[in-house]
Amino acid sequence: MAEVVLKGVGKCYGPVVAVRDFNLAIADQEFVALVGPSGCGKSTTLRMVAGLEEITSGVVAIGGRVVNDLPPKDRDIAMVFQNYALYQHMSVRDNLAFGLRNRKVPESEIAAQILRAAKMLGIEPLLERHPRQLSGGQQQRVALGRCLVRNPKVFLFDEPLSNLDAQLRSQMRLELKELRKRVPTTSIYVTHDQVEAMTLGERIVVMKDGLVQQVGSPLDLYRRPANRFVAGFIGSPAMNFIDARVAAAGDDVMIATEGLSLRLTDKVAATLRKHAGNAVVMGVRPQHVMLDGAGGGNLLRFQATLSTSEQLGDQQLLDARLGGTLLRVSGIDAALKLADGTMLTLAMAPENMHFFDAVSGAALG
Amino acid sequence: MTISEAELDRPRKPSLFGERQRFMLLLILPAAFGLAFFQILPILTGANASFRDWSLHDPKMTWVGLKHYFYVLSDDGFLKVVLPNTLVFMAVSVAVSLLLGLCLAAILNRKFAGRAVLQTILLLPLMVAPVVAAIMIRWMFNDQFGVVNAALEAVGLSGQPWLAQRWSAFAVILMADIWLWTPWFALLLLAGLQSLPREPFEAAAIDGASPWRVFRFLTLPMLRPVMVVCIAIRAIDAFRTFDIVWTISAGGPARSTELFSIYAYNEAFQAMNFARGSAAAMIGAAIIVVLAMVIFRVLNRWVEVSK
Missing domain, CATH: 2.40.50.140 (Nucleic acid-binding proteins)
Structure with missing residues (x-):
């Protein structure tokens, strides 16, 4: 459990600016959705919080500690990737255990954590299977489980539902919301789907061309869009x-x-x-x-x-x-x-x- | 254009020699000719010869059945020197160059200054003809003029007659083969490494896996399919190695570093017994077919497990 603070965060790839002066304070246990069209810098921002991208300028702090120079493993975060990023040649159980074994957690505790997470996600019967034997929805549940077992300070979601078909996506969206009630960890959720952002986010950050357009509650953005882009992006059919x-x-x-x-x-x-x-x-x-x-x-x-x-x-x-x-x-x-x-x-x-x-x-x- | 339903329902007769088929046949004709005249025909000739009394100075060509096969299979030189040599050569050469190639590929897969230069240098052996490399190495290990002995003597050690002793000669041959083939492994494994998806590694970075655990539990299993192909190709290839051995030691001293291909060559063209050489070659072919099947079976299971 921790708050996440981004202060003046920027990212450049050579002359290309991906993210510009990103300021946001995410409260403990808050669920923030970053939304915007592809290439708007939302994923880059998330990856900077994760430590998968170097931060060009500004400061990222997790739980009051500046993490700019910390490797991902020391930031106490967990991340769900768009394409699940499961370890394909390991069983589901080993996938869940991998992070804990890296940290030399005793096997008895690993087993207990896996059981807890598997029960929560309903993947208990799948524990001995391999990822390739699972459907997309099941794989994404395993990816969620990999985050849950670690009890991290922050959950990072990088378009976790984008690879699922429409029906499964709305079902998983509900499951995420349910899960959220039981595990109220601070979360940052990146999506290009404004419906996901609206339904899941307690606060939404709308981005475009590397710039934050507006930050606010779903209803705020819907009722009082700060500019024409936000007005057109939020709400369906479009304004x-x-x-x-x-x-x-x-x-x-x-x-x-x-x-x-x-x-x-x-x-x-x-x-x-x-x-x-x-x-x-x-x-x-x-x-x-x-x-x-x-x-x-x-x-x-x-x-x-x-x-x-x-x-x-x-x-x-x-x-x-x-x-x-x-x-x-x-x-x-x-x-x-x-x-x-x-x-x-x-x-x-x-x-x-x-x-x-x-x-x-x-x-x- | 309208097509009646009857026409649609009628099963299409595959015409054996339609225009398309004729064109395809035309395209494979040159290759088929080459294969028939330079591969299949010699193999059949050799197979035929292996059952006959067919020495090159007096080719009577009378049918002798399995006589030559019995000779080869009861020849101590074949059973106790050639066969073990070949198998050891194959196993050690493939294993060591795979290991070194993997290390090189892992190093080259990281970004660092001068990587392109290092990569080019490491790939140089691939551009050297095996015979040229073998001649170079033979001279390096020459007991009188070789640079290796010169270096040893310069630091006060005594030079060795490298190529005059069985095991040192064998080691020199192995070294040459490994030197030649490591870059090949490195190149293919590097390509394999670079085609691996990025996300599992990012997930592992977040999961706090040490570099060794990443290598052991992610890289290696994900690279298995590439490694399997490399091993299969090289193992079969190593079994029939001829040029390096022939150039460095010619199977000597006293036929002690002969591999199977040298043995067949010596029987056929040094002892002038074409039939016996052919029989040895046929036996070798049989061994390699069986071996290849075993290798593929084992490696396939390996890949299956890694999936």
Whole structure:
């Protein structure tokens, strides 16, 4: 059990900067997810904590001790790899025992630890098998077991579910969550899948191009994305972005784009007033656009042409043409029959609208 | 183009000599010719000769059955010198060059300054023709003019007639063979090492495995398939070694360092008894076939276990 602190951590490969000025304090027993597109530096950051990559600049501390120059084995961490990285020619039991035997733990205690971990993961019947005789999900459980037996200060997960098929992935995600309740060790979890990050992470770090974009709780990121990238990355289907212009006329603040002109009220108007005359990007999640908004007096209504609809069974996804952009709308009643080309009246609540600087992408407000 | 269902259902008749097949036959023809005339024909001729009275100065070619086989198999020189020599040569040469090659590969697999230079130097023996190397070594160990004796005498030790004694001559031959083949092992094992996945080693680094335990429990087992192929190829190859021995000692002194191939050669072309030499060669072939099967069986199980 330990807190992990990264201060100004950076990594360069020659002239290529992989990670830039990474600052994060992870509390004891906290589960932090690093998420971002491939090549964003999340794995590199994790590997620097693990000691598998040298740290170019900054400081990494685990449990109050700076570990920059410590080899991986002395950092008291355990890591789960994307491709499991099991020792293929050893039985599952020996795989679990290897780390303990390296540390000259007495065999009786090794056996006890293996039994404890195997029971927890339900891999007891597999102990005498070899990794190649196991399915992907079972192999990843063994990899988890290899971490559990050691009782490390920190768990590091490097895209542990990416090699599994979709169904198994969601099942393993649940199992990880269950496991977490019993073993609340400090964890860093790297993934490119925002769903995994949202469901598992108590706090999420969104990265892009080696830079931290935003740190926050899942709901924080979803409700108050710090910039356009985070807004588009978190949430599925992805947020709609519409290039628009802010105009102020007397008391009114208008947001306008081709085929759309909305009068903003209250708080939103107040925040946008100082950007009057500027180009902005308006963002709204597909879930937050409603068809023909039945109730609610403060809804903003506008017209758009239905371009295509996608039937998912439980709901429909609509693509509505609004001027030059396509607006995605989700959560539409599956039974509703809509012909392509229909003129739709759509509505959204002002508090669900996000505004970003057209150039920097930073959230306005 | 439409294809009727009947056409689809009809089993395709494999035409033996379609255009494609004719082209393939054409391509393997030169190699097949070479194989037939320079390998299969001589083997058949030799096999035929081994059952006949076929000395080179008076080839009567009369059928004598297994006479030559009985001769070879009851020849003390063959049983007590040639066969043990060959097997010891094979085992020691393969084992030592495998071991040295493994060490070299492990060293070269690490990053250090001057690695490329060292690698090139270590691979030099591969570029030397075995006969050239053997001549060099024969001169080095020459009892009167050799550099080895000169060096020994310079430090006050007495020189040895290296190639005039059975075991020292045998050791020199072995050394030459090991020197020649270690880089070959190193090269293949290095390629094997570099193709190993990185993650298990990272996992082991986190698991706190010492370098020795990593080597013993990860590298070695993961490298087994490559090692098995190397051992199999080299073991069979070592069994038929001729050039080095012939050049360094010619099987001497007093036929005491003869390997099986030298024995067959001597019988056929020195004693001018083509039939007896052929019989020895056939026996050798039989031994190596059996040996190869055993080696493959054992090594296969070894790989199986390591999986």
